Amino acid sequence: MTARTRSPYAHHTRGVVLMLASTVCFTVNVLLVRALGEVEAVSTWLVTCIRFTAGMAVIYALYRREFEFTHLFKNRKLAARGVVGGASVYAFYLTVVQLGAGRATFINNTYVIFGAVMAVFVLGEPFGRALVIGSIAALGGLALLTNAFGAHSHTGLYDLLGIVTAVASAYVVVTIRQLHATEHTSTIFAAQCVYGLILCAIPAALHAQTVSALGWAMMVLAGVFASIGQITMTRAFRDLPVAEGSLLQMLVPLGIAVGGVVFFREHFATHELVGAALILGGTTFTAVRRS
Numbered sequence: 001m002t003a004r005t006r007s008p009y010a011h012h013t014r015g016v017v018l019m020l021a022s023t024v025c026f027t028v029n030v031l032l033v034r035a036l037g038e039v040e041a042v043s044t045w046l047v048t049c050i051r052f053t054a055g056m057a058v059i060y061a062l063y064r065r066e067f068e069f070t071h072l073f074k075n076r077k078l079a080a081r082g083v084v085g086g087a088s089v090y091a092f093y094l095t096v097v098q099l100g101a102g103r104a105t106f107i108n109n110t111y112v113i114f115g116a117v118m119a120v121f122v123l124g125e126p127f128g129r130a131l132v133i134g135s136i137a138a139l140g141g142l143a144l145l146t147n148a149f150g151a152h153s154h155t156g157l158y159d160l161l162g163i164v165t166a167v168a169s170a171y172v173v174v175t176i177r178q179l180h181a182t183e184h185t186s187t188i189f190a191a192q193c194v195y196g197l198i199l200c201a202i203p204a205a206l207h208a209q210t211v212s213a214l215g216w217a218m219m220v221l222a223g224v225f226a227s228i229g230q231i232t233m234t235r236a237f238r239d240l241p242v243a244e245g246s247l248l249q250m251l252v253p254l255g256i257a258v259g260g261v262v263f264f265r266e267h268f269a270t271h272e273l274v275g276a277a278l279i280l281g282g283t284t285f286t287a288v289r290r291s
Contacts, residue, residue: 022249048089052223054226176188
């Protein structure tokens with residue numbers, strides 16, 4: 001077998017490994033933010049700003065030569081990625097507050113389907129049977145795991161906002177795939193950080209508060225993990241199609257649920273265990289299909 005015939009498999013494997021690493025980092029980020037909430041109440045605006053600031057610190061520490069700051073304002077697609085991505089972060093946090101973590105997480109993760117369909121028309125990527133089966137299984141599992149459709153749930157304005165956020169997230173991942181043709185991973189990631197800070201800095205200043213040293217440490221650490229997760233995810237989309245890469249990100253809510261059991265003494269009901277199995281089965285089935 002020649003190097004050329006091995007290359008597609010090697011790229012695919014690298015993409016899967018990077019995407020899995022990003023899910024671990026995102027899971028740690030969410031668990032740290034949750035732990036922060038038990039230590040003290042901190043404005044969501046401030047937590048978001050720290051996340052974006054940590055992202056820029058990571059970029060300058062690791063990619064100072066590759067990062068092209070001026071491109072963020074010259075490339076309209078980069079600017080759009082930054083504005084939409086930054087706004088999506090805030091909108092997701094808002095739906096979590098209004099709908100609850102389970103329902104908001106489920107609705108937001110429907111971007112897997114929106115992104116896959118969008119990628120078919122914009123990027124010409126296939127959305128084959130394996131991805132369809134994996135996506136349906138994982139979405140169904142996520143609905144069970146997060147109790148998205150409990151007895152007291154009802155459809156309202158924030159459900160619509162959640163769907164808009166999911167479509168926006170789909171646009172972001174498709175745009176990331178497009179931008180890899182001309183931009184470095186660090187510049188693509190920086191667009192979210194810079195425009196996210198522009199959107200969040202003033203509200204954060206208006207909600208200024210005193211935070212303990214422990215609170216600052218937890219926010220910074222959470223921001224670093226989120227930054228590493230975001231940059232590895234962005235890089236992984238160079239090697240993985242939108243549908244497959246997005247589907248692997250559905251392991252994050254599963255990791256959060258496991259973390260809740262280990263660190264916060266939560267318990268799984270039977271239907272939640274079934275949901276966890278469906279998420280694992282759907283994502284694994286898709287990730288190994290090329291083997």
